[in-house]
Amino acid sequence: MSLVQLTVNGTRQQVDVPPMKRLLDVLREDLALTGSKEGCGEGECGACAVLLDGVLVNSCLVPALQVNGSRLCTIEGVSTEGRLHPIQQCFLECGGAQCGICTPGMILATQHLLDKYPHPTMEQIQEGLAGNLCRCTGYMRIFEAVQEAAKVA
Amino acid sequence: MGYTPQSGTGLLGSSPLRKEGRDKVLGASRYIDDQSLPGMWHGATVRSAIARGRIRSISYDPAVDWAQYAIVTAADIPGENTIVHLTRDHPCLARATVNHPEEPIVLLAHPDKTALLAGVRGVRIDYDPLPGVFTIEESEAAVAANDTERIIWEGSDAGGTANCFKQYCMYSGDAAETEAGLEAAFDTADFIVEGEYATGAQEQLYIENNGVIAECFRKPSGGIESVCVRGSMQCPFYLVHALTLVFDLPEDKCRVIQVETGGAFGGKEDFPSVIGSHAALLAMKCGHPVKMTYDRAEDMAATTKRHPSRTRHRTAVSKEGRLLGGTVDFAIDGGAYATLSPVVLSRGTIHAPGPYKWPHLRVRAKAMATNLPPHGAFRGFGAPQSLFGLERHMDKIARTIGLSPEELRRRNFLGTGDCTATGQPLNEPVDMQHLLTRALHEAGYHEKLARFTVENKTSSIKRGVGFASFMHGTGFTGSGERRLNSLVHLDLLPEGRPQILVSSTEFGQGTNTILCQVAAQTLQLPYDEITIARPDTSVVPNSGPTVASRTAMIVGKLIERASQQMLATLRAHAALPEAHTADDFHAAGLRYLAKHGTLRESVRYEPPTKIYWDDDLYRGDAYPGYAWAVYVAEVAVDMNTYMATCTRFDALQEVGKVMHPVLAKGQIEGGVAQGIGYALYEKCMWKEGRMMNNQMTNYIMPTSADLPPIHVHFEEVPSIHGPGGAKGIGELPMDGPAPAILNAIENATGVAFNTIPLLPEDIFERFTSLGHPHGGSEDLDVTVDRDTRTEAVEVTA
Ligand code: FES
Ligand code: FES
DSSP, X not given: OEEEEEEXXXXXXXXXXXXXXXXXXXXXXXXXXXXXXXXXXXXXXXXXXXXXXXXXXXXXXXXXXXXXXXXXXXXXXXXBTTBOOHHXXXXXXXXOOSSOSSHHHHHHHHHHHHHHOSSOOXXXXXXXXXXXXXXXXXXXXXXXXXXXXXXXX | OOOOOOBSTTOBTBOOOOTTXXXXXXXXXXXXXXXXXXXXXXXXXXXXXXXXXXXXXEEEOTTSOGGGSEEEXXXXXXXXXXXXXXXXXXXXXXXXXXXXXXXXXXXXXXXXXXXXXXXXXXXXXXXXXXXXXXXXXXXXXXXXXXXXXXXXXXXXXXXOBTTEEEEEEEESSOHHHHHHHHHHHHHHOSEEEEEEEEEOOBOOXXXXXXXXXXXXXXXXXXXXXXXXXXXXXXXXXXXXXXXHHHHTOOGGGEEEEEOXXXXXXXXXXXXXXXXXXXXXXXXXXXXXXXXXEOOHHHHHHHSOOBOOEEEEEEEEEOTTOOEEEEEEEEEEEOOSSOTTHHHHHHHHHHHTTTTBOOSSEEEEEEEEOOSSSOOOOOTTTTHHHHHHHHHHHHHHHHHHHTOOHHHHHHTTBOBTTOBOTTSOBOOSOOBHHHHHHHHHHHHTHHHHHHHHHHHHTTOSEEEEEEEEEEEEEESSSTTHHHXXXXXXXXXXXXXXXXXXXXXXXXXXXXXXXXXXXXXXHHHTOBGGGOEEOOOBTTTSOOOOOSOTTOIIIIIHXXXXXXXXXXXXXXXXXXXXXXXXXXXXXXXXXXXXXXXXXXXXXXXXXXXXXXXXXXXXXXXXXXXXXXXXXXXXXXXXXXXXXXXXXXXXXXXXEEOBSOSOHHHHXXXXXXXXXXXXXXXHTOOOOEETTEESOXXXXXXXXXXXXXXXXXXXXXXXXXXXXXXXXXXXXXXXHHHSHHXXXXXXXXXXXXXXXXXXXXXXXXXXXXXXXXXOTTOOGGGSOOSSOTTTSOOOEESOO
């Protein structure tokens, strides 16, 4: 077991876990943050995506040991006191979430994308979200949500 | 964009926020894997390593401390060892024989999830292998040769013959008259055009894998009192039915709760009966709640997929381009057990004639057994398969007789008042001519056709356009809705607000939202006033399964009627004024509740009096309504990489009243994306019945970077059968993309590809075999269709 210290959504946390435990499981099991989902467990679907020190990572591929001392943002940290972040509001209004299982990862990928390109082109959106699979929407409503969010933000 | 809460009239057709959408964007929705129960254990499945054989022995590695595990085999099943759909051929756990790879044999549970892998590895199963059949052709050959070694399925309590789960023979009229008509048509036709078309298996690939949590409750005497399963699923009452048999319990002792479900597409229609029964057996054995969730590899290897298919067409055509007669032989690969194959086959059969007039038509259809895991429901349910064959064949006919694909279809479209091939008169307006005109216009089809022909001559990127015209029936086939006999409740909650109770489930399509819209519009209340109860079979009535594009039209209509009843009750007994505000409604509701205690409006399905279906002759009104569509695809084929890409897609459909434009668009776009995947990306690789690429790394679905702009267009012609004129749209978008894309690829390259999925390696192989490794369209031989191995023949010229 290893003691891992990290800041999650602004709160300092400390967990005692096997060093190779997946960050995804640390979040879901040790910290009860179940917003990050497992779709594949092999870095393909992005349902488990979180922002690790501002970088979009698939938490199913990150061992706990590696996040010691890091700052982490998960879907639970995107809204403030129950108020939707503009990205979340746009996903809701544009129909960017259908079954919702890809949505947490998709929203974090969008946040990352808009940090990098506040006014992204369609190509930048398509490339920026290409690591996040959605089987429901065909992505068109998601693209619209991202474009709307870029206008609001 | 922007959302203004609306009330009453005008709500249907507006786009209020998805009911459960806020929780979804917050990441606060609780899917099954986000839940746990006190003392919960975890379950796993030990599966067959071979495709077919006898189980000689099951042994347990002494190095594992088995006292820590609960172990379940077929011998532990208290009721019948069957997962019942239509037949009892499908065992819950294999006992003496296995019939497909990954067939479940032993179940294990352990308090610690991480201990399960060692347990699964510690169970050793020895087999005496038997020969298997792995394709439709091998299965047919075994029957033809009467090769008893390879008869892998003998028939069942519900019919079927050796290696064949179900057969249909559908005629466009009286059987003898149609046969005579066909003979005359083939004798006198100017052209006879033949073709063979094939489609592959497709994985639903919902992003949330199958998962459940089960509990088993004991009587003081120790006997089983009841079971309860919650999980990711489409049809809670299907699982209730399965549990009653496996546990030999009455229905009210088998409780099923659907929790937030992360995509389904048919893949969670019948399969939850398997995983749900398994988890409940483990809960019975260990005395704890048991969670079973599959990982991606297990979900892909062991659960259902879309049926592979083969369609053979033989068509008599006049030189003016009239269809004079046709025969269609349609076969699907059902896998090892019947499961839903007879129903999938039925929908494929009924959709095989497409939106065309056939003076004489015979469709022969069969579902064959193979030693693959059973194939099951997937959006479209047989129709995408037979429509792929038909819409490719229509382009072939056009090319053979020298008409444009557009003109050929125009000369044969069904219209208002015509009869479909099952003899159903189309009483509601149908205007395929207009749909085709508009779809081609929206897509810029004619301009592109001309431009690409010129540009392709000098480019190594060949571009093309193609389209497909088709329809999809709403609701259960024939007498299906009559048999389902669906029931809905509308309750008035203590605070005077209405709540919908149905077993119809939300898994992304928008069930919660549209049913609340229907109630709000009818009750003349704001949308936010209406809630919908979680589908828990101990609380909600059986409003039928959430399949077959039936929820909006059939269940929606029941909600509309229940709402009308509630208004009438409150007007008659609680002085609700004719034109009321939400406050008037609450006040009247509270007055009523004060006097009577509760208010529940229950409405049961009433079959339209004019709908008639004959199951034996397979004739009559196949569906209460149809959605009609023309889809246009634009493609680019790179002759250096052999990559075919869809570069633009236009989807025009007539779906009755569009209830929620944002959700409707999302449904169509999502279906089109799956259809593009079906055509160009998603290939299941099989070896001896086992899926070899059961990972997201090597089974490729389209990403955001792969898809073209998808333009969705609607025509609204209200239907009398649906609430506010709506029809079903869920499955429709799956039918059109694959044939439209392959038609466009033929337009681009001059080569007819008639098998999907079509990946670069397939295109490469075809061009190399044609002897034109870098061939341009101008020097490709277009008259010989090598893919189908049959050639069009001109009978008289
Ligand atoms: S679960 Fe991590 S990428 Fe799919
Ligand atoms: S909304 Fe279902 S996977 Fe994206």
